[in-house]
Amino acid sequence: MPGHGQEVGDTTSAATYTAGGTEERAARVRFRRAVALMTMTLVLPGSAQLAYGNKRVGRVALRLWVALLLVGLGCVVASALDHEVAFWLVSDLAALQTVRIALMLLAVGWAALFLDAWRLGQPLTLRMGHRRAAIGINGILCFSVASVLLFGAHLVGVQRDFIQTMFGSGAASGAHDGRYNVLLMGGDSGIDRWGLRPDSLTVASIDADTGRTVLISLPRNMQNFPFAKGSVMHQQFPHGFRCDHCMLNGVYTWALDNKKLFGKAKNPGVDATISAVEGITGLKMNYWAMVNLKGFRDLVDAVGGVTINVRQRIPIGGLGSDVYDYIEPGVQKLTGFQTQWYARARTDSDDYSRMARQKCIMGAMLDQVDPTVVLRNFEKIAKASSAMISTSIPASEVDRFLDLALKAKDQKVSTLSIVPPAFDTYQPDAHLIHQKVAEAIDRAEGKAPKKSSDTVVASSGTGGDQGKPGAKSKGAKTPPTVTGGSIGSLSSGYAANESQDLDSAC
Incomplete structure (x- = not known):
């Protein structure tokens, strides 16, 4: 019966094949079901539990997820319509703490849902290869989302x-x-020095509505200036800061040496300096900020450098040590180290040129x-800023100043410096300074006629009458004088120190 045996064998083989295929x-x-459950958890947390697991857990998770999406979408829309909402979100301590806790709870809860989705996929019923793949997929999704x-x-x-x-x-x-x-x-970054003798003031x-900004600078070596009436310093120096070697940057240390006069003031040096600045400019200060130039170097590096038109060789070194390098002329992106020296170098220069470069x-x-650079380097920038700045601006006002900074970014910045040749820094005329400060602010707000030119630029030259005010150049138009790395000269004034458009002066 060979034919019959062959038929039985074929039938058995077919049944085995069919069973194996099934x-x-x-x-x-x-x-695929196990992978689908994990994918559902990725897209709609709680949907896997709602379909195959604890429906109560699934409903709670889905509702929370939808609520978070709606809140997030609402914040995005509100921020797009009003920037102050976004600034409030990134500056309000309570809001930040709420978001932080919510993110941590969401990470833990989402990871738990992934693990439960893996359980619902019945891993023990999977083949070893599929089981390992499911573990790998679940692990990647779980740790990626949580991280x-x-x-x-x-x-x-x-x-x-x-x-x-x-x-x-x-x-x-x-x-x-x-x-x-x-x-x-x-303040310079010497040991135990920064903040004690502010070299830049x-x-x-800032216009409270438009953000239009006027930068008014005072030289560190100004003498015989008045203090704001009613201040502790005015009581001590009613006729001005008149004493041997008494300069503006020495007010801070004088106050620290006489702390008892300021009672329980937290920052007598700052308070004294503010009274000087208010007496000189006639402006009432709202807040102050102390910038550590060493921290500023780290901040520039954190944002990827700053592009400057270096108009003349700037020495690296000096200020009591040897010059050992230079920043060469040309438009270039400076590192934090180079930017720090561009701002503070005085060798072959003067204080007023340095103020213009700053x-x-x-x-x-x-x-x-x-x-986008700020977002990519946020942690570095935050760390550098914390080391760089100490300020009296309260946290509750950060959103307001962020909004003003955004508005100022798209506008011209005006400048006025209380420096020669327009002002005498040894015997300053307080009335004249108050008048010029008021005029500079009025021009910035469009309330006063503009000057005949936006910037003060001297004629170029290396000898004779060239470079002097009123000198006429013959033939082709000559480029402006550059002294100490800044457009202009001590006798004619540096362009960046008095300008209606700072960009054009730099």
Whole structure:
């Protein structure tokens, strides 16, 4: 019966093949189901539980997810319609703490849903290869989502610490005559020195509505100046700061040496300096900020450098040591180290040229800082800023100043420096200074006629009458004089020190 035996064998083989194929298909179905559950958890957290698991957990998770999406979408829309909402979100301590906790809880909860989705996929029924693949997929999804959320919580924590550490907790100060006046003080980074003798003093007078800014700078070596009436310093020096070697940058240390006069003041040096600046300019200060130039170097590096038109060789070194290198002329992107020397170099230069260069850096930073670069280097920038700046601006006002900074970015920056040849820094005329400060602010607001030219630029030359005010050049138009790396000269005035458009003067 050979034919009959062959027929029985064929039937058995076919049945075995059919059974094997069915099992293979069933294994693939179980694997796809397990992967689908994990994918559902990725797209709609809780949907896997709602379909195959604890429906109550699934409903709660889905509702929370939808609520978070709606809140997030609402914040995005509100921020797009009103920038102040976005600035409030990134500066309010309570809001930041809420977001931070929410991100951490979301990371833990989402990871738990992934693990439960893996359980619902019945891993013990999967073949070993499929089981390993499911474990790998679940692990990648779980750790990827959780790590992104936890890293976001970390960045929010960094921002919160930055706001809490850097900004004050005092009461907000209202605008004076429609403007916020902030005193910016820059100190060198020597050991135990920064902040003790501010070598750079600039008032940023900012329109409270438009953000239009006027930078008013005072030289560190100004003498015989008045203090604001009613201040402690005015009581001690009613006829001005008249004493041997008494200069503006020495007010800070004088106050520290006489702390008892200031009672319980937290920053007598700052208070004394503010009374001097108010007496000189006639402006009432709202807030102050102390900038450590060493920290400024780190900030420039964190934002990727700053592009400056270096108009003349700038020495690196000097100030009591040897010059050992130079920043060469030309438009180039400077590192933090180079930017620091561009701002502070005085060898083959003078204080007033240095003040002009510092203004150029301020303008360049305002124009060039890219929000995408800030996001990519946020932690570095926050760390550098915390080390760079101490300020009295309260945390509650950060959103307001962020909004004003955004408005100022698209406008011209005006400058006025209380320096020669327009002003006498040894016997300053307070009435004249008050008048010129008021005129500079009025011009910036469009309330006064503009000057015949936007900037003060001297004629070029190396000898004779060239480079002197009123000198006429023959033949082709000559380029402007550049002294100490700044357009202009000590006798004719540096362009960046008095300009209606800082960009054009730099």
